[in-house]
Amino acid sequence: MPASFKDLCLDADDHQALADWWCRAMGYVRKDVHQPPKDDWARPAAWPVPIVDPAGVGPLIWVVPVPEKKTVKNRMHLDVVGDRDELVQLGATVVRRKDDDIEWDVLADPEGNEFCVFAPR
Known part of the structure; x- marks a missing residue:
């Protein structure tokens, strides 16, 4: 088997807003997939946003910032x-x-x- 499914990725112009939209649309929540080095650590706003089904049923979706618009x-x-x-x-x-x-x-x-x-x- 050369590959197995991992995650979905969705390109976005405004990845923060689109992640919030998909969370509202599907009942997903933002997930911090990396252990923060300190308690006051915050995920940089420029990084892709991972969203997940809180019930653990749906796949993890990365909402990724890209410079180009969808055409x-x-x-x-x-x-x-x-x-x-x-x-x-x-x-x-x-x-x-x-x-x-x-x-x-x-x-x-x-x-x-x-x-x-x-x-x-």
Whole structure:
């Protein structure tokens, strides 16, 4: 086996704000994955932000600062189970609504990263 799954990474222009958005959208929390050298240590704001499912079910996601803006459709994306309208109220935009051809909605986060939303069953 040449590789095994580790984490997901999501590029962002404003990685702090996008990490907070995904935390609100999915109930994730920020996680300090490195032991601080001192009690008063704070993670530098320029570093990538790790967010995790507090229940330990979902994967760790790194929200990584990058200098370039998103310009084309994602080649890889997240699939989530959730409520389209609630995600739109949080700041997502609808890219494509479910229809006769697809059984899910395609949304974009505040930075334009597409993701698919499946209704809970």
